[in-house]
Amino acid sequence: MIEKPGVPLGQRIVLTIQNAVLEGRLPLGSLLPGSRTLADLFGVNRRTITRALEELLAQGWIETRPNCGTYLVNELPSGIKGAPPATPPPEPRVGFDVPSVLQSISTYEDGVLLLGDGAPDPRLAPVELLAKAYQRALRRDGSRLLDDRDPLGTPLLRESVAAWMLDRHGLRIGPDQVLITRGSRGALALLGSALFRPGSLVAVEDPGNRGAWDILRQNANLELRPVPVDAQGLVPEALEALLAKERVHLLLLTPRHHFPTTATLPAERKAAILELAARYRVAIIEDDYDGEYHYEALRPEILLTMDKTGQVIHIGSLSRMLAPGLKLGFIVLPSPLVPFMARVKRSRQEQSDPVLEWAVADLIRDGDLGRHLRKTRKIYQTRRDHLVGRLRECLGAHLDVQAPSGGTGLWLRVKPPVDAQALVRAARKAGLVLYPPSHFFMGKAESCFRMGFAQADEAELDEAVRRLGTAVNRCLPPD
Template sequence: MKGWDLTLDLRAPSPTPLFVRIARALEGDIRRGRLPPGAPLPGSRTLAESLGVHRNTVLAAYRELETQGWIVTSAARATYVSPTLPDVPAHPSAGVPRETLPTQVGFALPTTPSRRVRLEPSRHTLVLAGGVPDVRLVPSALLARAYRRALKLEGRRLLDYGDARGHPRLRAALAGMLSSVRGLAVGADDLLITRGSQGAVDLVARTLVTPGETVAVEGLGYRPAWHALQLAGARLAPLPVDGEGLRVDALEALSRRTPVRAVYLTPHHHYPTTVTLSPARRLALLAWAREHRVALIEDDYDHEFHYEGRPVLPLASADRDGLVLYVGTLSKVLAPSLRLGFLAAPRPFLEHALGVREAVDRQGDSALEAAVAELLEEGEVQRHVRKMRGIYQERRDALVEALGKTLAGALSVSPPAGGMALWAHCAPEVDADAWAQAGLGEGVGFSPGSVYSFDNRPVPAVRLGFAALKESELTEAVRRMARALPGR
């Protein structure tokens, strides 16, 4: 509590002397852990000023507590909670604050999607996390410089309430990137900056979906996006995915049974299998959406990392009818903790989304957005992407080679054309879930296919991220996977 005034509850029967009330309040706070053993206490003068009492009253309270063994005074006259607390029955007192937080709520809670069980590896575990960049290589010094400069030049404005759409420089820089690299004819006013791509999906769901409406999703897919849609009231309908991506014929069959409000999909590098939606299906999907007036939520989460051939342009680049709500992120380019995503959509939809955004979290981090805008304007982000694209391709190849040498009988894998992870199919005798669990004991973490299954059914595959680990670390991770393989 250093630097803050210490608030005490001094309510007690009026005949109780004030110094006794102060002593009992401090004793109660020590008992319930608010003031832990060894914690420093305010000086008598400071506490007297904050409580509005005479200093001698506080000194009397401290003497009372010291006599009972609750506090100690050092040679420098500093006062601390005693490291060894006395075993003294508590004083009965009305209105004393509770000793612990309640363990249960006193009201009914609604049903919400279950939280993801996050892997909590030891610091020695090598985690093949899919879709996670190597944050060790982020140009943090450049980002820190840009952040300091943004605060120096625009500090007052950046620290005040800002535009809910996001910093105009960042929106302009991202519009330039989307136009040049992804073929989207967008300007700064066609974009809204969000708290990561997850924030964009949540915003789309809140803006678009009325409770009870059906949203189609990929049957193997990104569970956090499903949860955001469900929290908005959507009824999710999973669709099969094969080697050409989402099965549009299954979507057409679904729409004959029930009206579909939207489709959420990852067409560039399908999450988690990395396949790309084929040209024929892209055309069929856009035609179907046009006919049925259905929104397409396109999550293009790692477009920058494509290694062979030309990356396929987003669905949004071919949208002439205002159907596609395009979601992207800088988390894969820079770092997940920056929480910078964006939504590109027709302006009437953005106007509705802005009303929702202002009610939910008002705006993003204006200073951070200005700093990243500077890095984009100066070409630093572009240089970082080119550098990381080469590094990640080498890491992809190293992981594929290590798997081929060490686990050829257990896994079959083809190098993905892009992305930051690969999808490996297990041999019939391999239990992917049991293998992943055993891997933690050997110091390697990876995800079995069931993590991405809509109904949590076992899937004979594993997703292995390669971007966050060096080549030597990837080779060692595969060795550990081999040791963990049941039956070896």
Template sequence: MNSPVEIPYKSFIKIERNSEVAIYMQITNQLINAIQRGFIPVETKLPGTRVLSQILNVHRNTIVSVYDELFAQGWVESLPNKGTFIIGKNEEKPVSFNDFSQINLRNYPKTTGFAFRTSNILDNPFEHSQCEFVFDDGIPDIRLTQIDRQSRIYSSTLKRKAHKIRHYNQDGSEFFKSNLSQYLNLSRGLPISNDNLLITRSTEMSIYIVSEILLSAGDTVLVGALSYFSVNMIFQKAGVNIVIIPVDHEGINADEVRKICKTQKIRMLYLTPHHHYPTTVTLSTQRRLELLNLANEFGFIILEDDYDYDFHYDKSPILPLASADTNGMVIYIGSFGKSLAPGFRTGFIVAPENLMIEMRKYLGIIDRQGDILMEHVLGELIAEGEINRYLKKSLKVYQERRDYFIYLIQQNLENFLHVEKPSGGLAIWAEWKVPANLMQLSKYCAQNNLFIPKTLLYQNKNLTAMRLGFGSLNFEEMEKSVEIFSKNVRKLVYS
């Protein structure tokens, strides 16, 4: 057995007195760490509580608590009249105590000791900046959200419902699904029941589940040109062949879809028909009917993403393709509560019951617990009419922001950009009239406190364009952002 005084405890036990973790637990965890790594061998006698308290400059009762915790976890044993000893399995090559000078037990390994597959397909495309002003992707303004009201409902639900939840429920809150199905029926013309709904965490999770079940490596998936980069990443991870279909002022070109269907087997068509991402155009009624007929004729799946469906200004939105689907060819996905605070949002999938059975199996693996309390809160927001009242109020604000943002762009950048007023959504599509290096423009703007993420920039030999979000900017922020933007556009073009 080693003498307790040989081990330099103070060199590897570091106490943070301002930490929220109790001091005795800090010491306990670091002792266990040293034991696990072989720096304190089995059968080592630990110092007496008084001696170790003096070494570490803590109260003796703290060390008593440390030894009690070590004993409770099975790391030590106390022998009467002999002391406290490390127990466990002897190592063939115990680590020398001299190695303490070169080893910091508090450092976690920087690399694995094994090989694994890596993927550049899933590299995070999103950027962040400390700039005061940001052109985002078209996100709602959280400052408009009625946080107090939502918080009160959540608090009330927590008090009334939390103690009644006795097991995980991957199927989600039936109360929420009942209200959501009714909401989707009234707002989108979807004659569905609870059995046609799957509640997910996000649109991306919904698409991932759909891809896992319905797509195989080598399948062909059609997407619009351009298309949502995050969704394309999921498709690429599934190993499918992505084919780009032209998009014009009426949305994705149905004639081109037919041409491809005649030459090869198509498994899926992904659409954002309400406001095509990123160009914001709405898929015309005629093309919706054509695509439904093509799906029935050639047997491909239509994955319909209701991106920005709730944000429409000039007229009532065209109903989804799913509302006219009678043959079960359309899977409808979306997010609910996008205009609410981030923690109050959720995703959903609408599909026939036989597919729902399989989808619930997958959801049970990746999100077995779910968030039934939050779902109940969302159900109450629907049932009490809060969602409709809030959307009606916020839509007026967003429409005013859209109009003012378009005005500022046209007043300041008419010679450089072509923009058309979108019928809805929280972003505009701006195509350049003059040659421009968009990455360089982004760098110029960042130097002047305006951040433009690279995910908003679209540039190839045939196109130079940008997607600019206005929803999160008030009038003053718009004015300052456009002023910085305009100044640097001129610097870029005329330099």
């Protein structure tokens, strides 16, 4: 970042971005990373980034496109001299990580298909239902809600989540055991930093969720220890070997639909893991990743239903059920932890939109959330079947394609002689963004990658298969 004594931080960010454009390191017309990513890159809060973007917008350097994001303009504002050079300079000239910014931009260019993780499709979000519920909230109790500063979450939503857990899982919990958070990642950051000292050891699934790993490392300063995962999820014997060797304080687990492999942890493994956690006094954070998207008649239960010793802290995501952009999650705590976590949550003064919380509570109580889930579950199952069929038909000689019982993505194993890492690079050049195997593995990466199906319709999935086929052909050795 440009250093100018006496110049406010937001203005220095504006100048840094403008200089990067003028020097050709940020191409005109490019999509800027999101405010959260920019805040991380500059080491500031999102409010500062928002003010800087507003200033750039006012000066004519950027433009916002509905449902697409924020872009640099195609031409420099009038009166600005200088044009970007044809090639970027060999070395960055500012103090932030320019290559990572450029990588983020290249990931979100127009026409690129983003199927690297498997996110719910925001186009299916119940926008009208949410809008009506939001309006009802404002009409009924708007003045109180707009003054609601309870960081634990709106009482009505906490009551609704408790009722949801009873209806879906047969769990009787009190609303006081529920904390509302800024998405599941916000929940993980809160728990990691509040309950564990810096340097504490965390057992994590390998392969696993790198985003969650980064939160535990960066937000909570915890150290991670990998535990292998096979076709049935985390291997209890490997966990036991780790617990016998080192003092582990926490296990992060995605038992219903493991990320990224989609494996469902069977009941006997759940019981074994719970027994180990109780014996070694290890807390378990159960991240119910895509838990509500299951496509078989027998739905796997959450780990919390089997917990008799108070080992499990459950994280759920309302955003993934409704719309990813809502950033609304919840934590279900063991009763003895409630007073402490309530104090921590209040001290941080973190709260999402209380009117939105009321509106989502309304959708839960009226059954709209359940109906929306049934609708999207059918759509995602159709998309899963379509992608599995197309991949087997077109690329079955090069990919091992298994249909997962749930979740929003496929875990694909690449057959020799194609190299998975090279395939992902070639796919990106063909306009299909996937994550390389190294993204998911803490140790040596296997020849696998994840391909989402939920966020794309059938036509988009067909195009994704075509682009992946182009990438495969580029990776095959010459005859």
